[in-house]
Amino acid sequence: MNFGSLFDNTPGGGSTGARLLSGLSYxxxxxxxxxxxxxxxxxxxxxFSPPLTNKSVYASSGLSLALEQPERGTNRGxxxxxxxxxxxxxxxxxxxxxxxSREEEHESRSGSDNVEGISGEDQDAAxxxxxxxxxxxHTPQQIQELESMFKECPHPDEKQRLELSxxxxxxxxxxKFWFQNRRTQMKTQLERHENALLRQENDKLRAENMxxxxxxxxxxxxxxxxxxxxxxxxxxxHHLRIENARLKDELDRxxxxxxxxxxxxxHHYNSSLExxxxxxxxxxxxxxxxxxxxxCLPPPQQSGINGIDQKSVLLxxxxxxxxxxxxxAQSEEPLWVKSLDGERDELNQxxxxxxxxxxxxxxxxxxxxxxxxxxxxxxxxxxxxLMDSNRWMEMFPCNVARATTTDVISGGMAGxxxxxxxLMNAELQVLSPLVPxxxxxxxxxxxxxxxxxxxxxxxxxxxxxxxxxGSPVIRRLPSGCVVQDMSxxxxxxxxxxxxxxxxxxIHQLYRPLLRSGLGFGSQRWLxxxxxxxxxxxxxxSSNVTSNDNTSITPGGRKSMLKLAQRM
DNA sequence: GGGCTAATCCCCG
DNA sequence: CGGGGATTAGCCC
Numbered sequence: 236m237n238f239g240s241l242f243d244n245t246p247g248g249g250s251t252g253a254r255l256l257s258g259l260s261y262x263x264x265x266x267x268x269x270x271x272x273x274x275x276x277x278x279x280x281x282x283f284s285p286p287l288t289n290k291s292v293y294a295s296s297g298l299s300l301a302l303e304q305p306e307r308g309t310n311r312g313x314x315x316x317x318x319x320x321x322x323x324x325x326x327x328x329x330x331x332x333x334x335x336s337r338e339e340e341h342e343s344r345s346g347s348d349n350v351e352g353i354s355g356e357d358q359d360a361a362x363x364x365x366x367x368x369x370x371x372x373h374t375p376q377q378i379q380e381l382e383s384m385f386k387e388c389p390h391p392d393e394k395q396r397l398e399l400s401x402x403x404x405x406x407x408x409x410x411k412f413w414f415q416n417r418r419t420q421m422k423t424q425l426e427r428h429e430n431a432l433l434r435q436e437n438d439k440l441r442a443e444n445m446x447x448x449x450x451x452x453x454x455x456x457x458x459x460x461x462x463x464x465x466x467x468x469x470x471x472x473h474h475l476r477i478e479n480a481r482l483k484d485e486l487d488r489x490x491x492x493x494x495x496x497x498x499x500x501x502h503h504y505n506s507s508l509e510x511x512x513x514x515x516x517x518x519x520x521x522x523x524x525x526x527x528x529x530x531c532l533p534p535p536q537q538s539g540i541n542g543i544d545q546k547s548v549l550l551x552x553x554x555x556x557x558x559x560x561x562x563x564a565q566s567e568e569p570l571w572v573k574s575l576d577g578e579r580d581e582l583n584q585x586x587x588x589x590x591x592x593x594x595x596x597x598x599x600x601x602x603x604x605x606x607x608x609x610x611x612x613x614x615x616x617x618x619x620x621l622m623d624s625n626r627w628m629e630m631f632p633c634n635v636a637r638a639t640t641t642d643v644i645s646g647g648m649a650g651x652x653x654x655x656x657x658l659m660n661a662e663l664q665v666l667s668p669l670v671p672x673x674x675x676x677x678x679x680x681x682x683x684x685x686x687x688x689x690x691x692x693x694x695x696x697x698x699x700x701x702x703x704x705g706s707p708v709i710r711r712l713p714s715g716c717v718v719q720d721m722s723x724x725x726x727x728x729x730x731x732x733x734x735x736x737x738x739x740x741i742h743q744l745y746r747p748l749l750r751s752g753l754g755f756g757s758q759r760w761l762x763x764x765x766x767x768x769x770x771x772x773x774x775x776s777s778n779v780t781s782n783d784n785t786s787i788t789p790g791g792r793k794s795m796l797k798l799a800q801r802m
Numbered sequence: 803g804g805g806c807t808a809a810t811c812c813c814c815g
Numbered sequence: 816c817g818g819g820g821a822t823t824a825g826c827c828c
Contacts, residue, residue: 370807370825370826371807371809372808372826373807373808408809409808412808412809412810413808415817415819416807416808416809418818418819419819420806420807422819
């Protein structure tokens with residue numbers, strides 16, 4: 236290698252000639268050489284974010300050639316420090332001096348010379364590839380200064396860049412490029428960091444999801460610690476009851492047969508299984524008209540359904556409704572479509588019928604909406620409130636005019652409320668003269684699906700047409716809420732309201748209310764719940780006593796305090 | 803091959 | 816004209 240190679244325009248990556256030639260484009264300044272200062276290196280590196288490590292930036296011996304820096308009067312004494320250190324020892328082998336000095340030439344040259352150098356190259360050989368990039372790195376000192384400047388100001392103005400370029404013996408263009416690239420690098424680093432965080436979060440959520448799924452598949456009872464999935468147990472219990480009924484049936488027949496021989500008489504029990512299955516239309520189960528509304532269930536002798544089978548049927552109805560509610564709460568499009576105002580989801584009836592293999596009853600209109608939101612209450616407190624007719628009334632004073640529990644079919648499992656099933660009668664209202672109070676009989680069933688995840692489902696047991704009394708008949712198809720504890724004292728509540736009604740019996744003024752979801756829709760229930768719970772939370776956090784003389788009525792205050800104390 | 807960096811190209815305000 | 820995105824060229828590991 237000699238200086239002749241400076242004019243060797245042989246193209247080709249890694250060719251010294253090409254590199255030197257392109258290097259020439261930076262000018263012809265010569266100066267004594269400097270070597271890498273280890274101290275400066277570490278110092279510079281410490282300014283960098285992770286990817287800019289010593290290794291990646293400085294540690295290669297090849298790089299050390301490019302990193303050499305001409306000593307200039309403007310270097311403010313840094314040069315002397317630089318001279319005392321050597322990284323990679325690259326300046327001691329043969330030819331390195333020449334190469335170095337030539338690198339320096341383009342390093343130290345500033346301004347338009349560089350551009351002209353490139354254009355000169357192009358002029359010299361117009362037929363060869365248009366541009367050939369020289370390999371070049373700024374020196375640690377330059378980078379250090381650039382970095383410290385960058386720390387202060389990632390967007391230096393022209394004056395600052397000019398000052399920097401003078402101080403660092405770089406072209407203003409180079410300073411500009413450097414800052415541009417540094418900003419880009421910063422951005423990608425930031426993105427990478429964000430990606431890592433998101434990935435981490437994603438992994439966490441995935442794991443959480445898995446454990447929740449696992450918990451739902453094989454949960455343990457919170458009170459006894461044993462394996463206890465309510466649904467499974469209830470189903471198992473249900474199957475056992477059916478089996479039991481079948482065996483009783485068989486026994487009865489046998490007894491009857493023997494009785495014929497022995498002259499005794501035994502009552503014959505009908506199995507209600509076929510009745511239950513036959514009438515269960517995706518949760519749209521219709522009980523005989525005389526079934527609901529009464530304070531007690533008809534005795535087996537009257538209805539032909541024995542007590543165990545009644546419960547079994549109701550339980551099956553409740554479980555079916557619960558499944559439907561959970562599916563409704565969890566599904567997204569196409570089953571649900573966002574309402575125009577985005578406040579709630581509206582049920583896609585076609586998709587609903589497909590999903591639950593049901594058909595739309597003729598002459599009946601259906602309305603279904605879903606709303607989700609955070610409520611400052613824990614899931615168990617909410618569930619207990621819902622399962623207690625009085626507390627339910629207190630919690631939803633505007634929505635529930637009257638409520639009674641007409642029959643408790645199951646008080647819950649193992650001393651908990653989990654699995655509680657009851658028949659209820661309520662008068663629901665909208666507090667509008669346009670909308671008459673409506674009376675509904677329904678089953679209310681609550682079930683814990685996982686730790687901190689509960690659901691309460693209501694389902695009417697009245698057939699829509701056979702309700703008497705002249706009040707508008709609206710039957711609730713599986714409706715209710717799924718509630719999940721959050722870590723911050725709030726719960727996420729997803730409220731589903733699904734009703735079926737005879738349009739002819741609904742006052743025309745009321746129809747738009749139903750259609751808009753404002754009537755008895757999920758929005759209204761959730762909004763009431765949120766408001767009440769916020770009030771109660773405030774009440775609890777302040778030291779309000781029952782003697783506190785405030786503007787609320789004594790009854791209201793008592794009721795609120797009672798609610799608050801329970802929470 | 804991919805990462806890093808200096809530099810280029812090109813679009814947009 | 817400058818900034819920023821996309822891209823390239825050259826080098827390193």
